[in-house]
Amino acid sequence: MMVHTGYVGTLDEGYQVRRVLRPLLVVIAGLLVFDFLGCAPPKITSQVLLPAKSHEASKIKRVAVLPFSGTSDVSSDVEAMLVNTRVQGQPYFTVVERTALNKVTTEQAISLSGIVDETTAAKVGKLVGAEGVIMGMVKTDVAHKPYTKPRSKCTSQDKKGKCLGWQEYTVQCKRSDAYFSFTPKIVSVATGRILASEVLVGQDSQERCSDDSSPTGMQSDAEMLGVAKKVALSKFREMIAPHYVKREFVILEEDDTKPPAAAKDKITQGIKWAKEGRLDRACELWQDAYSLHSQGYAIHYDLGLCAEMVGKLPEALEYYEKADRLTGKPVKEINEALGRVRQSMVQQRRIEEQMQKEISTPTTTEEPVTSPQRPAQKKSRSRQ
Numbered sequence: 001m002m003v004h005t006g007y008v009g010t011l012d013e014g015y016q017v018r019r020v021l022r023p024l025l026v027v028i029a030g031l032l033v034f035d036f037l038g039c040a041p042p043k044i045t046s047q048v049l050l051p052a053k054s055h056e057a058s059k060i061k062r063v064a065v066l067p068f069s070g071t072s073d074v075s076s077d078v079e080a081m082l083v084n085t086r087v088q089g090q091p092y093f094t095v096v097e098r099t100a101l102n103k104v105t106t107e108q109a110i111s112l113s114g115i116v117d118e119t120t121a122a123k124v125g126k127l128v129g130a131e132g133v134i135m136g137m138v139k140t141d142v143a144h145k146p147y148t149k150p151r152s153k154c155t156s157q158d159k160k161g162k163c164l165g166w167q168e169y170t171v172q173c174k175r176s177d178a179y180f181s182f183t184p185k186i187v188s189v190a191t192g193r194i195l196a197s198e199v200l201v202g203q204d205s206q207e208r209c210s211d212d213s214s215p216t217g218m219q220s221d222a223e224m225l226g227v228a229k230k231v232a233l234s235k236f237r238e239m240i241a242p243h244y245v246k247r248e249f250v251i252l253e254e255d256d257t258k259p260p261a262a263a264k265d266k267i268t269q270g271i272k273w274a275k276e277g278r279l280d281r282a283c284e285l286w287q288d289a290y291s292l293h294s295q296g297y298a299i300h301y302d303l304g305l306c307a308e309m310v311g312k313l314p315e316a317l318e319y320y321e322k323a324d325r326l327t328g329k330p331v332k333e334i335n336e337a338l339g340r341v342r343q344s345m346v347q348q349r350r351i352e353e354q355m356q357k358e359i360s361t362p363t364t365t366e367e368p369v370t371s372p373q374r375p376a377q378k379k380s381r382s383r384q
Helices: 075-083 098-107 118-127 221-240 261-275 279-292 297-309 313-325 332-355 375-383
Strands: 027-035 043-050 062-065 132-157 163-188 194-197 200-209 243-250
Touching (some): 043 332, 062 075, 075 221, 098 118, 118 132, 132 221, 200 221, 279 297, 313 332
């Protein structure tokens, strides 16, 4: 369900409708799913943008991918993953084309077969104008383990269908486990240093017994390894670029205060709008309720949630802190919100750093382009 631009007031001012347009939202309000099942408090499930796990590696935007050594070359899969990596709708990486890479290595008589050291990788990266080079090793394995499982069946029944005798027997079964071990290295072209490297393992398992009546058969080893590979590549994606995860946020419906009927009605209406995925209208109604009853911690908490959902983290923190001061005892949801927003503010700063496009580019053999519009200044500097 799509939630449109959110609106929220402040603690110190009356309600002011203002459009929220932030270029970077740690909490993405584009996907909101509401859970109102049972007696549990209502929850919002929203996408949250987290920073890359490797801060240094995430700053490398123009990359070249070298062949991977080991049992499988996944360089084409890595390239496809990098090309398709988008953050806030924008491509995150620029990948050097394979034809350009092959041309340079052929001209320079550089062999990329087998294990390539960091010095050679940095040299190749510099020649193709990359900021970083990705290479590494792959190990795959599929293990099949036969085993038996006990079964029992009724051998005789009375007239009413009650079983009078049982027979124990065993059936043959097989369990298959596919492992895709992927160890990428991200090398800085400028320094030749490994910025990040980690063993990333994907696994897929299946089992089937001889008496299994399922119409679907066992996957082939190649199919299982394909699934395991996707798992490992998704871990690599999280390692080198900001990524989205789903998280749940609880809405508080009441607290230990007694709001006037008009405020209570606004809160109830807001919950109804929230059930329909319209958090924007819910927040407007809760702001109206706040103007009628500002003593309860629940309304402060919910307005903090409104601010958090549109990425206004300082304002959200202010609401949560006020809600905390209004409680007579610790409230789990408020405690979690305070810790969550403070952590999100730190993560937001890291994401902003990771999203910056300009980094120090490597030196190339090309001559610098001289601007014809300022020759006098260049000449003056040469005499100093």
